[in-house]
Amino acid sequence: MASPDIYTEIERLNAIDSNYDRRRAIESMPSDERFTVQIVIDKIERFYGYIREDGFRDGRSVVGTMANGEQELKLVFPANMNDEIDDWNEGRTVTAHVSFHEFDSAYERYQMLVRGLAIPDEVTVDTLASDASPPPLEATSHDDPQETLDRESIAQTLEENERETNDRTTTDSQPTIESDHILENEKTDQEAPAVTTTEPSAHETGPAPKSKQESTSKPESEPEPKKATPQALEAPEQKPGDSAKLKSPPPSQLESTLDAVNVDSLNLPPPPVSSKTVAAPNKRTKDPNARKPRKSRKNKRRKGLKKNKSSKAAAITTAGSSHKTRPHSETNRPRSSTRRKTLTHKAATASKKKIFSTSLGTLMILVTAGVVIWVYSIFDQESRNPYRSYTAYSQHEEIFTSEPQDIIEPQAPNERDWAAIPTRGVWKRASLNTRTPDFTMDDISGNTYPSSIWMHPNEPAILISTRKVLHAYRFETRAGSIKDETPVGIRTEIKGISFSEDGTKVLLHQGGKPSSKLMVYSWPLNSNSEPIMETSNFTDASSIYLAPFNGFAFTRDISGKVTLHEFNLSAIGTSKTPFGLQASPPLNYPTLSTVPSRLITINDKHDQLVGYNSNSEPSWQSSINGIPFKMHSSTHQSNYIATINQDRQIRIYQTSFKRPYWAINGLVGSPSSINMAPNGTHLAFSPNNNSNEIWVINFMTGEVITRLGDDKATKYDWFRFSPNSKFLYALASKNELHVWEIKN
Incomplete structure (x- = not known):
């Protein structure tokens, strides 16, 4: 069995209130102090804690309760005992030599380090029970004085219990019978009084007088209990009415004073029988010091009403009554x-x-x-206000109806808090109906997706290339879209078409290797038009087209990356190559902007805008945005940049600052496409991926000026503003081209 020192030590530690002081007390223990503990295993697990001593890393820990106690302990075993501990099961009792390590306040248990097992084999529960029960007392010839005193105290306690039992067996009128009386009656038979018994109904007088022996006998000292073999003694039967003198039975041999007393063997007179009936026990009286129950307010009110009714009834007199109420009566x-x-x-x-x-x-x-x-x-x-205030707002509408609002004039980003971005929700002046296309061109390229669509910078005309066929259309308000003639001599594949900045020339990139050509035609075209200049002296690309400003052209490679080059249109037709220096690195989906950043793109991480004006380092970079960018748009006539982020907001940047200037919010969904008008004040975007409409918004105020679409719920692949911002054309399903005129 475990040493009691562990129980004493744990009681001492548990008496400490503070966990901090308890840990300090454990740390102050000598390192070589050992305790023996017996624990019943509840759980076995791998130990992951840190212990400075070597040998305990990757060891096993046993969590359980102390034997004959309720304190939970955690024993940490060395790693060299893992194989032995893995064979143990829950419920097993183990005895080990341990030392205190720390106190775990979260589980209210002590962690101990095992220094060795006290018993190699398992200690069963039966062994614990045999150890816990005290050994029986044995009568020896050489008793210890302390044990003799213990036995005497036990005998005295049992004698007191015997006297209490005798008191309960005798009546109230019969005196207590001591053990010396019993011995005295056993010695002599002549001193026993004569007793006559009658019917119970005959005894109607008072109680009989006490015998002389009972009144004169004095109690003697109680003898020590003696062990003897008990023998059952039967007293002679006594019939009612028999007045014969009772003879004392032979002396009884008592085993010890601890045995019950046989009243029939005492030769005592029977108790007197009274004719009076036994009175019923008195009812339980109330304790005058007990607290009276508190009366509720409702009961007090009822009691008062009863008093009032009784007083009024007492004051009423009948006609034949001579009773008169006195003026000062109760x-x-x-x-x-x-x-x-x-x-x-x-x-x-x-x-x-x-x-x-x-x-x-x-x-x-x-x-x-x-x-x-x-x-x-x-x-x-x-x-x-000349305008009426619109306060109607319905959750079923996607655009808030409001009175006209002024241009957004926020504080510059470098003068305000970086996290404070002024916002304004999209709004409209009145209800907006979806506008159908003003011009529609059906089946512009058959089953082939058009390779290039370019609108004239000044006139309502457009060129469409299907790689092998070139189409030209002109828009008139009354006549609609009119198809124009194109040069008949164009036979090979058309890779790219574009207009010059003034719209007087058309550049066609035609053919593939080794017959690729750059040809320049005069506008307008007809069936007999011939190129005024052409050249094959250039490095071929997937597509070549002019920039909207003079002196530059774009080349697109097979991967889709776009590069800006210096380009001399007048060099076509000479022996010189029209391409000059490279003005930017290859970029993914770049948009134009003003100097000093001609091209704007999104980096590979989609968290920053980057501007380039040369083939070297970026000329401008925005601050890193925690919300990824989806797409952006800008124009060469403005330094504003509109972006769409994952949080359904349209942020407006300016190349003068790294942080956004302001934001347009209030959109139900995240826009799927965006395009900035060349005037630098309006945006066209699709409200969401499943929308069949195009919204045109003034991002300077947040006002939606028009909603474009058709009656067939047609979805649009992409859309663009014309170079003069007066038209918007969109490629619809089934290769239809829809054109709207933007008047306001």
């Missing part, structure tokens, strides 16, 4: 008191009603004044 006093209370209650009620009516009148006056002021402010605002 019946009149409650009546006057009740009347006085009633009058006081009525006065208090009237006062409360007066206060309530006054407060209600004051409240009505204040509410009326507030309504008047509110109505006046509305009329005053409408008289000053």
